[in-house]
Amino acid sequence: MERAVRLTAIVTHEGDWYVARALEVEVASQGPSVEESLANLREALELYFEDEPVPTVSVDGPIVAPVDVRLSA
16 A cells, blocks of 8 residues: 655755755655756655554644854854
8 A cells, every 4th residue: 555655855956966865754865957966865765664554644734943152163
């Protein structure tokens, strides 16, 4: 039986690659474009969940917020 689960991804541009990371689980992938990195992440997540339980995901999703950090010189 198939079912769909909505997870949250964040994509960063690192060098020549876009890196997509899932926030709810420790899974990441990359690609030469945002779209490809997300497609590769989707495939990696599908493979990951073949052996792992699907996490309980809040209907509100995760809270994504900036964090200011003071650094000494």
